[in-house]
Structures are given as structure tokens and as C-alpha cells.
Amino acid sequence: METKTSGEAFEEAKDGAAALLDKADKVENQALNAVSKVQNAVGKLTPVPTDFEAVSSPSDLKARLDWGEPALSILDVRDRSAFNEERITGAMPMPMTDLIDRAKNALSAQRDLFVYGESDEQTAMAVAQLRDAGFERVSAVKGGLPAWKAIDGPIEGQISR
Structure with missing residues (x-):
């Protein structure tokens, strides 16, 4: 079993946290894209004209x-x-x-x-x-x-x- 110094453990934890943040950002972007697609689809179903008629x-x-x-x-x-x-x-x-x-x-x-x-x-x-x-x-x-x-x-x- 390898013994790590506190500095090494800190760097490893920091790298792991950065990787998790990258994954979280990707998942968040995917979720936002999905929400945007749903909003666009729902908007197309709503019978409200974009130009309000006089x-x-x-x-x-x-x-x-x-x-x-x-x-x-x-x-x-x-x-x-x-x-x-x-x-x-x-x-x-x-x-x-x-x-x-x-x-x-x-x-x-x-x-x-x-x-x-x-x-x-x-x-x-x-x-x-x-x-x-x-x-x-x-x-x-x-x-x-x-x-x-x-x-x-x-x-x-x-x-x-």
C-alpha cells in the first residue's frame, strides 16, 4: 500500500473534483438543451400569434x-x-x-x-x-x-x- 503525503492527497482530490465538475457541467448543458427543445416544442403547440392582432x-x-x-x-x-x-x-x-x-x-x-x-x-x-x-x-x-x-x-x- 502506497503512502501519500498530504500534498499529494490534496492534489489527487483536487484533480478528482475538477473531473467531477467537468462531468457536472456536461450533464447540466445536456439538461438545458433538453429543456430548450421541450420549450420550443411546447411553444409551437400554443395557438398564440407572435404578432398580436389589432x-x-x-x-x-x-x-x-x-x-x-x-x-x-x-x-x-x-x-x-x-x-x-x-x-x-x-x-x-x-x-x-x-x-x-x-x-x-x-x-x-x-x-x-x-x-x-x-x-x-x-x-x-x-x-x-x-x-x-x-x-x-x-x-x-x-x-x-x-x-x-x-x-x-x-x-x-x-x-x-
Whole structure:
């Protein structure tokens, strides 16, 4: 049996540790590459467009909701009485009179926002105001609530009961 000095034992241990660190780095890189491949594959399955559309059809919104996409908000910019009567399920009341103040207090500027109002013109005005206020991903729901109801989108409120 060979006797080693403490210096030799230290050098041998240091070399062994360096070899283990090299192996650990290789395994870590392999794991990161595998995770990256999975993330890329999952990203290809998610039906979220890379370029957020300025105008969305009710079917586009319904597809996002059916997919279970959580990172979106639906804003109803009609007056409060119209909102109370009937609205897209899950919509938030944001009347035009205080739209920007409410939006800044309740929403992230990077969140996907789907907006509808009494008319496409009112919706377009709301979308423009939100973009001017710094909201980056805002889409007008073409046709508003009537178009949503035409595709059998879920609604809630006093009339829908």
C-alpha cells in the first residue's frame, strides 16, 4: 500500500473534483438543451400569434379562452347599466369615462387585452386610448357583444339568466 503525503492527497482530490465538475457541467448543458427543445416544442403547440392582432374576431377570442389561455383580460367599455344587463363572461367593466385610470390601476401594460363596446367605433376609440396610455397588446373584438353571441360565446348578466 502506497503512502501519500498530504500534498499529494490534496492534489489527487483536487484533480478528482475538477473531473467531477467537468462531468457536472456536461450533464447540466445536456439538461438545458433538453429543456430548450421541450420549450420550443411546447411553444409551437400554443395557438398564440407572435404578432398580436389589432382587431380580433369573436372566434379568435373564444379560441384563446377555450385553450385556457390565462394571460388575457376582456374589457367592456360600455356604460355600467349595459354591462350589468349582459356581457361576455369574465369581462371587466371599464366604461369610457374612466377607462385609462381603471386600466392603469388594474392591468399590466404587457397583458393581452380584448376590448369591446357599444359599436366598433367606440371600441376603436377605447383601443386607441389604451395604446396611447402605454398598453402594448390591445385588440378590438370586431362586432362586440352581438358578434360574440352569434358564435354562442358564453355571456352573463341579468338578461342572460
